[in-house]
Amino acid sequence: MSEPAAAEASHVAPSGLQGRAFLLSLYERMVLIREFEETVKFLFLEGAMPGTIHQCQGQEATAVGVCAALRRADWITSTFRGHGHALAKGLTPQELLDELFGAETGCCKGRGGSMHVGDMAKGMVPGIAIVAGGIPLATGMALSFKMRKEDKVVACFFGDGAIAEGAFHEGVNMAAIWNLPVIFVCENNLYGASTRVDLVMKNARISDRAASYGFRGETVDGNDVLAVLDASGRAVDDCRSGRGPVLLELLTYRRTGHSRRDPCHYQPKAEREHWAQRDPIDRLAERLNLSDAEREEIQGRIQLELTQAVDRAKAAPHPKASEITAHVFAPPAKGHIPAAQLQNAAENSSAPAGQARRRLGIAEALREGIAEAMAADPAVICIGEDIAVRGGWGGAFTVTLGLEERFADRLINTPIAELGFFGVATGAAMMGMRPIADVQYGDFLFLASDQIINNASKMRYMSGGTASVPLLMRAPVGATGRGSQHAQNMERYFTGVPGLKVVAPSTAYDAKGLLKAALRDGNPVLMFEHKLLYGSKGARAEPGAVDATSEIPAEDYLVPIGKAAVRREGRDVTVLGWLLMAHYAMQAAGRLAAERRADVEVIDLRSLAPIDWDTIGASVRKTGRIVIVEEGPKTGGVGAELAAGIAERWPRTRIARVASPEVPVPFSPVLENMYRPDAARIVEAVCGLR
Numbered sequence: 001m002s003e004p005a006a007a008e009a010s011h012v013a014p015s016g017l018q019g020r021a022f023l024l025s026l027y028e029r030m031v032l033i034r035e036f037e038e039t040v041k042f043l044f045l046e047g048a049m050p051g052t053i054h055q056c057q058g059q060e061a062t063a064v065g066v067c068a069a070l071r072r073a074d075w076i077t078s079t080f081r082g083h084g085h086a087l088a089k090g091l092t093p094q095e096l097l098d099e100l101f102g103a104e105t106g107c108c109k110g111r112g113g114s115m116h117v118g119d120m121a122k123g124m125v126p127g128i129a130i131v132a133g134g135i136p137l138a139t140g141m142a143l144s145f146k147m148r149k150e151d152k153v154v155a156c157f158f159g160d161g162a163i164a165e166g167a168f169h170e171g172v173n174m175a176a177i178w179n180l181p182v183i184f185v186c187e188n189n190l191y192g193a194s195t196r197v198d199l200v201m202k203n204a205r206i207s208d209r210a211a212s213y214g215f216r217g218e219t220v221d222g223n224d225v226l227a228v229l230d231a232s233g234r235a236v237d238d239c240r241s242g243r244g245p246v247l248l249e250l251l252t253y254r255r256t257g258h259s260r261r262d263p264c265h266y267q268p269k270a271e272r273e274h275w276a277q278r279d280p281i282d283r284l285a286e287r288l289n290l291s292d293a294e295r296e297e298i299q300g301r302i303q304l305e306l307t308q309a310v311d312r313a314k315a316a317p318h319p320k321a322s323e324i325t326a327h328v329f330a331p332p333a334k335g336h337i338p339a340a341q342l343q344n345a346a347e348n349s350s351a352p353a354g355q356a357r358r359r360l361g362i363a364e365a366l367r368e369g370i371a372e373a374m375a376a377d378p379a380v381i382c383i384g385e386d387i388a389v390r391g392g393w394g395g396a397f398t399v400t401l402g403l404e405e406r407f408a409d410r411l412i413n414t415p416i417a418e419l420g421f422f423g424v425a426t427g428a429a430m431m432g433m434r435p436i437a438d439v440q441y442g443d444f445l446f447l448a449s450d451q452i453i454n455n456a457s458k459m460r461y462m463s464g465g466t467a468s469v470p471l472l473m474r475a476p477v478g479a480t481g482r483g484s485q486h487a488q489n490m491e492r493y494f495t496g497v498p499g500l501k502v503v504a505p506s507t508a509y510d511a512k513g514l515l516k517a518a519l520r521d522g523n524p525v526l527m528f529e530h531k532l533l534y535g536s537k538g539a540r541a542e543p544g545a546v547d548a549t550s551e552i553p554a555e556d557y558l559v560p561i562g563k564a565a566v567r568r569e570g571r572d573v574t575v576l577g578w579l580l581m582a583h584y585a586m587q588a589a590g591r592l593a594a595e596r597r598a599d600v601e602v603i604d605l606r607s608l609a610p611i612d613w614d615t616i617g618a619s620v621r622k623t624g625r626i627v628i629v630e631e632g633p634k635t636g637g638v639g640a641e642l643a644a645g646i647a648e649r650w651p652r653t654r655i656a657r658v659a660s661p662e663v664p665v666p667f668s669p670v671l672e673n674m675y676r677p678d679a680a681r682i683v684e685a686v687c688g689l690r
Ligand SMILES: Cc1ncc(C[n+]2csc(CCOP(=O)(O)OP(=O)(O)O)c2C)c(N)n1
Pocket: 080, 081, 129, 130, 131, 132, 158, 159, 160, 161, 162, 189, 191, 192, 193, 258
């Protein structure tokens, strides 16, 4: 199969200048996509192919026209309907077929499947099957190109259905305000699943949307590959010369079902016939004056190649069952120091010997850690709301205060758009940046959770271990006089997500060390911080704040992810907590010791994913009893997982849990005090186990 001749060109004008050979290559590429899809449809209906498929017969010109305007070094993002995009970007039918069969030799080693085809080596991130989910991601990819002054463009494919999603609004708005080199390619095939576009939008001319965000949009005949190529070429030129983004609305039509065996009864016959007359392959054949014999020769040659590829795909090796957990996490990145070498630093929060130690609070320690990381590595950037406003706050809790003076270009102050900028951070990370994204309050992670859970945490796996997402996310949590929506402890929602690491420091020393470790980890890491532990908020201390300051050494250090800290050794009962609860556990232990009622061992968990079962095990094997303390309702909490894990591993352990009542976080200070577990309740629980 020949590559489109324009693969290395910026773009080629459509008016015949590029010559017949090039046009023939476009024709062949469209025929390849059509025949590939027909072959796959047959295999699927035959029951030979697993899973489900979303096909693109009838839409070949959009993929081929756009990709022919791109260079090999440019990128695309795609959707669940990505076979055509992949073939147009240069993936081979073999690596796609193998993937569709779930084989180890597939483009994602069988971990992605039809909806997630991609190849990081060929400029296509795994397909994103969450409608509109790729839009913020593409914006982030383009942000990284612009920041590194790379002459690259990303074309982001999505359907008309994506226009109604918040991710579209948030993603294109950020691309617009930052003038990013991204072409938003909307394949308007008139239907989102079975629903017609005019039922879900009052203004069905999608390109009009661009003007409202302040950039250029254009509606194009998406079944005319040369019109698509021309519009894409101009869009690419705009992007390369700093006039991006551009929105292209490509009018086209799906000549097959949405997925599986959809018979398309919702598409009126007359409409289908109308579009059949406008078939993109027939139209280019006409333009090229191809005879029936010439067309048959091309089709036959491609069919033969596909038949051979299918035979190979059917025989391709499948992943070994024993390798089910491969590709979840990236291996340690450059600069990573193995945990064994970090024991000194890890043992407790009092810093190892060093000169010029200073006592800092968590906010200050994080600020210092971020500044050092940014100074050491130009790939480190911060992304968040109100983080870089001169005369502003340095984020909601002062963590980035003043950094905008030193790192003006690398503190990205965003619109209020958590879904969008967590997607931006993910996309930038996939292109090699090391972003630190933060929400002002942990509660807003629900808005960002699609990008965190579906994209950032899964990309490595879905890509068969070829994509990396070195991303640090930060979120303040804790009940602190703000009622129900600025107070939840969000840990429980993120600790069971494969591909995501979760840390929760309770001291300034750990906060800085874990931040540095997270930035070198090479994987998405979510850091929870407690509002009562920051130490200060400008001149304002939070009422009820607890002293979490530490001696911070002058030299660089890391605290390993996945390693708990034994804060106090004891013989009778283990108390396990994290964040604020680690401090309350220490208070309770002190009280019990002073009253000679119990000798308590306190574990500060520090990392919630992965959990340090070794440290927990060593403790409960000694004490035989454990009190797990958690801020947040007992049901479904991290404490539930810990209790179950301990019961499975060390069944003779007596377990008690201290947690919040099953209510939203209340505002009334009286009720909030009841809500948050305290030292007195921990003392009571410890005594109950004796
Ligand atoms: C967020 C989200 N909601 C719903 C779905 C289920 N779904 C898959 S495809 C689809 C229709 C998408 O339509 P459109 O964006 O126009 O793309 P097309 O299928 O036409 O290519 C829907 C609703 C999904 N994958 N993601």
